[in-house]
C-alpha cells in the first residue's frame with residue numbers, strides 16, 4: 595500500500611498523540627475547563643497554551659480563535675453566522691462552485707432561505723479573476739467566501755487580493771484554509787481576511803478539531819449556531835475538548851517549525867512525480883503547476899475511464915476528485931466547474947503527498963500510473 599491521499603487526511607504525529615494522552619489522563623488535566631477549581635484552571639491553562647501556539651502559526655492573537663469540531667463546522671459557523679448577523683444590511687453573498695461542500699452547501703441552503711448567492715466562475719486553472727470578482731460585488735453584498743488552497747486541484751487563490759476588494763467595500767471575507775493552514779505561510783495580522791476556517795487533521799493533527807478565526811474589526815461578527823453553556827463568548831458553547839485542543843496546539847507548533855522544510859519536500863516529490871509521467875500523451879493537469887500547492891497534483895488522462903484507472907492503481911491510496919466525492923460515480927463538480935468534459939473529469943486522479951512520502955513511493959507510483967494508463971488505452975481505445 596502506498597498512501598498518496600494526504601489531502602484527505604494525515605497520520606497523527608506521535609509527539610501529538612503523547613501530548614493528547616497526557617491531557618486526558620494526567621492528574622488535573624482532565625478536569626472540566628469550565629470549572630472554577632484549581633484542576634479546572636489547569637485544563638484552562640493547557641487550552642490557553644494551545645491557543646497561543648495556533649495563533650502564532652497564523653500570526654494573530656489567541657483571543658481571535660474559536661474552537662470547533664473541524665473545518666466543516668467552522669465554515670458553517672462563518673457562513674450562516676455572518677450571513678444571519680448582517681442580513682438587515684443586505685442579503686447578497688458571493689462564492690465559487692469550486693469550493694468544498696462545507697462551503698457550497700451552506701450557501702445553497704441560504705439561497706433557499708431568501709439570500710441571493712452569486713457563484714463566480716473560475717478561470718480554466720481554477721483561480722478567480724479579480725476583475726470578474728469585483729464586477730459581481732454590490733452595495734448589498736455582505737460576505738464573500740473563497741478558499742485558500744483547493745482540496746481537489748491544489749490551486750492557490752490570491753487571498754490578499756480578494757480580501758482587499760472586499761475590505762474596500764465593507765464586505766466580510768471568509769477563507770476556508772483547511773488545506774493551507776500549517777502548510778503555507780498565513781499572516782492574519784497583515785491579510786485583509788475577516789473569517790478563516792482551520793482543521794488539525796489535514797496537517798498531522800487529530801480529527802474532530804478545528805478553529806474559526808474572527809478578526810477584531812468593527813462589523814465582523816457571527817451569530818452562534820449552537821446554544822448552551824455560554825463557553826467561548828457564547829459563539830460556540832459546549833465543554834472544550836482539552837485533549838483535542840492540546841493536540842491542535844502541538845500540531846500548529848510542529849508545523850510552524852517545519853513549514854519550509856515540508857514545502858521543499860513536497861515540491862521535490864511533486865516535481866519528481868510529474869517528471870516521471872509528463873511524457874505520457876494526453877495528460878491534463880487540473881489546476882496549475884505554477885500556481886498550485888505542491889502537495890497536490892490532479893491529473894486527467896484522455897481516453898481512460900476513471901473507475902478502471904482507480905482499480906488498476908490498487909496499491910495506491912489516491913482519490914478521484916475529493917475524498918468526499920470519491921464514492922459517487924459522478925464526475926467531480928469542481929472539475930466540471932473548470933470546464934472539463936465528463937470523460938476528462940472522470941479520469942482525474944488526485945495524488946497528494948505528505949511528510950512521510952518517500953522518493954521510492956513516488957517512483958513506484960510513477961510506474962503504476964504509467965502502466966495503468968498505457969494498458970487501459972490499449973484495452974479500450976476511446977477517441978480522445
Ligand SMILES: *Cc1c(COP(=O)(O)O)cnc(C)c1O
Nearest residue numbers: 664665666694696745772773793
Ligand atoms: C477537509 C476539508 C474540509 C472539511 O474539514 P473537516 O475538518 O474534515 O470537517 C473543508 N474544506 C476543505 C477545503 C477541506 O479540505
